[in-house]
Amino acid sequence: MTHKHAFKALEKTLKDIMSMKNPLAKDQTFSGKTVLLGGDFRQILPVILQGSRADIVLASISHSYLWDSFHKFSLKTNMRVNQDEKEFSEWLLKVGEGHPESVEEDGDDAYREQMIIIHNSLVQEFKDDSLKQVLDAAHGDVKKLKASQSSYTDKTILTPRNDTVDEINAYTISKNDGESRDYYSYDSFEISDTQSDQNDSLYAIEYLNSMEFPGLPAHKLTLKVGPPVMLL
Template sequence: MAKQDTIEAFDLLLKDIMDSDKPFGGKVIVFGSDFRQTLPVIQNATRDIQVQASFVNSTLWGSLQKVTLMENIRALLDKPFLEFLLRVGEGTEPEDEDGRISLSNDILLPYDSKDNSLDRLIESVFSDLQLYSLDPYLMINRCILSAMNIAVDDVNQMIIDRFPGQPYTYTSTDRTLNEREQGDYEDFLNSLNPKRPPSS
């Protein structure tokens, strides 16, 4: 999802540090994604601008060695969804006059209100939290994606509140490496809330 400008700036930085004209200063860099489906996020940008900002349109793209994964393991047991993803990636899925793709009813949940719809979504994805808390490996192929971090926090909290058992709070202490800077940065350190998956 990084813009090509960001990656090109990183390339120039490594070339400068390594004093080399090779791409990325001769360092091995691994990029992973389905570049047909994941575009950079640019606020209020049109589809054309997002596609143009994608890394595949960079002059660096031609110098990369491409390794293609041929089997989608995550969707292996859901053949219709796997074929849908491939059609979207290849650009062969039918679009409406606005360039939008219609989703089939079997992967949609009806929306009536925020709370009711989130309840249905969580119930659909994580139907038995009692079972998952006993065997966390059952949750590996289940997730809820969101376009905004604030929504992630809301959904995480709703799922955490549904986990069975007694919740425990573990306190931590934020410390700077230099003790003399503790007073300057303590409020900032305590304000940080790094994103993470819900835990039981």
């Protein structure tokens, strides 16, 4: 995920530092230091704000003048899938290399070449109660979850949006027996050095409670005895 300019800055910095005592270091890649990189170009590439596909690819270390100086070693075994899931493992490799079975549509549509066909075994047909369907597919009956570590760690629900996470969490809580309790965050603000008679209107408690920030919990947390809680 690291932008190629970061590696360029590192190399120039090492040359500046090391050449103070060894002038020959100016002519060595990374000033002669061993640099070990680990990653997979099939996964997340550098993030370029408002960048096109070409901008993202060109920001990768593989398009840097330093890339030819590296020795490449490839890992052959996919440790993220069970070794008996050979067909699924091969399909993942095809997706990563850009050679999966694609959607046959109008060739003039540039986005069609980026679309792939997902095998039916990996798809749950959408029904009326989608939240129940997701929960049942992952954990089964939440009321019968065993209080063991494997019952929580072996299965995970992933979603790209935090709003969906909140929906799934609220649904899971609602399906468990017992009385729920609500816990609230501290809902006041600290007065700055600049005094103002409008603080109460500018920073209304209701407004503060409605704000949500990445990496921070929501103002209201609802819990019951039984459902799993993940602490980070």
